[in-house]
Amino acid sequence: MPPMKQSLALVTLLSLLLGTALGQQEPAKKKKASEPKGPSPLAQIEDVPGLPRVLILGDSISIGYTLAVRDLLKGKANVHRPRANCGPTTAGLKSLDEWLASGGAGKKWDVIHFNWGLHDLKYMGPNGENLTDPAAPGSHQQVPPAEYEKNLRALVARLQQTGAKLIWRNTTPVPPGVKGRVPGDEVTYNAIAAKIMAEHDIPTDDLYTFAQSRLAEIQLPANVHFSDEGSKVLATQVVAAIEKALPQP
Numbered sequence: 001m002p003p004m005k006q007s008l009a010l011v012t013l014l015s016l017l018l019g020t021a022l023g024q025q026e027p028a029k030k031k032k033a034s035e036p037k038g039p040s041p042l043a044q045i046e047d048v049p050g051l052p053r054v055l056i057l058g059d060s061i062s063i064g065y066t067l068a069v070r071d072l073l074k075g076k077a078n079v080h081r082p083r084a085n086c087g088p089t090t091a092g093l094k095s096l097d098e099w100l101a102s103g104g105a106g107k108k109w110d111v112i113h114f115n116w117g118l119h120d121l122k123y124m125g126p127n128g129e130n131l132t133d134p135a136a137p138g139s140h141q142q143v144p145p146a147e148y149e150k151n152l153r154a155l156v157a158r159l160q161q162t163g164a165k166l167i168w169r170n171t172t173p174v175p176p177g178v179k180g181r182v183p184g185d186e187v188t189y190n191a192i193a194a195k196i197m198a199e200h201d202i203p204t205d206d207l208y209t210f211a212q213s214r215l216a217e218i219q220l221p222a223n224v225h226f227s228d229e230g231s232k233v234l235a236t237q238v239v240a241a242i243e244k245a246l247p248q249p
Contacts, residue, residue, distance in 0.1 A: 041066035044103060047078045052110035052246050055164070056081040057092075057099060059118050061172055061234070064226055068235030069242070077111070077246060078103070088119035088143050089151035096158055109164040111245045113205065113238065116155070117171035117193065118224060120148045121185040131180025141185075149192045156200060165245040168197045169205040169238065173212050177222030205241035207234060 041063050047053065054077045056062050056069065063085060070079045082099040086092060092099075100109070119142060122131055126138030133139060143151065159166055170193060171186045190208055197204055211218065211226075211234065218230025226234060 039067060041081065042083045044083065045070070045078065045080060047103065047107075048075075051075075052077045053103070053107060054079045054111045054113065054242055054246075055100070055102065055109050056238075057086050057112065057114035058169065059085050059087060059115070060225060061118065061231075062086075062115060062169070064228075064231035065235040065238055068232045069238050072235060072239045073242065077242070086116065089116045089148055089155060090143055091119075092116055092155050093151055096155060100162060109162050110247055111167065111242055112159055112162065112164045113167045113169055113242055114155075114159065115169040115171065116152065117148070117186065117189045118174075118181075119143075120151075121171075121174075121181060121189050123180045123182075134180070134182050145188060145192060148189060149196070152193060152196055156196060156202070160200070166200075166202045167205050167241050167245055168193060168202050169241070170194070170208045172207055172224070172226075172234075173215060173219070174224055175215065175219060175222060178224055179222075181224065203241070203245075205238060207237055210234070210237045 054073070056066055056079065058081075062081070066079070066081050073079055080103040082095075082102050084095070084099075086095075086099065122142050123134045123139045124130060124142050125132040125136070126140075156166070170190045174181045174183045174186045176183055186208065194204065196202075214233070218233050219226050220230075
């Protein structure tokens with residue numbers, strides 16, 4: 001082979017080898033070291049002996065403030081919650097006994113802080129599609145108001161059997177622009193719940209009013225959820241309600 005062609009062949013071979021080597025290294029460059037994860041609000045805790053036992057029942061809004069509530073009540077109460085999003089009242093009817101066993105079956109609860117509503121009022125499609133357009137044909141609320149009232153009455157009756165002090169936490173605001181929900185529906189559902197709680201002398205943690213007055217600061221835009229800092233703000237209100245119900249030394 002002539003010297004010029006040999007040189008070109010050698011350059012081509014080196015380019016191919018270098019390209020292959022770089023290609024093999026590329027995935028390694030894209031890999032990032034896994035970041036350490038913080039504690040999960042769904043993680044089960046071990047009781048500190050001698051402290052009152054508190055159970056939080058609720059959806060992702062309550063999941064958001066669980067860790068902050070635990071921190072604020074550290075040394076005052078053992079704060080538990082189920083390993084799940086408690087979803088709509090239909091999920092509560094199905095799983096409440098299991099959730100009441102969170103942290104140890106047969107153990108007594110001193111305080112139960114509970115909520116259902118945000119998942120009940122959301123809209124579903126005719127084939128079970130989640131968070132559909134409320135105006136779309138076949139779209140319907142997951143649990144309509146009349147069924148919500150019936151379910152919530154049954155849940156309250158079961159919770160009363162625990163002997164714990166009960167605290168109802170009403171449903172937080174549904175902002176404009178949110179997907180699959182209609183702003184104002186939470187007011188209707190909260191009114192239904194308020195009637196039931198009044199009949200049973202169960203106090204209400206009015207997180208709706210508390211959040212409504214500062215939504216621009218703590219809630220995500222066009223979203224029912226709250227920022228991390230917003231959840232910590234909600235936790236201060238939740239803790240204030242729980243502290244009133246804790247057994248006095």
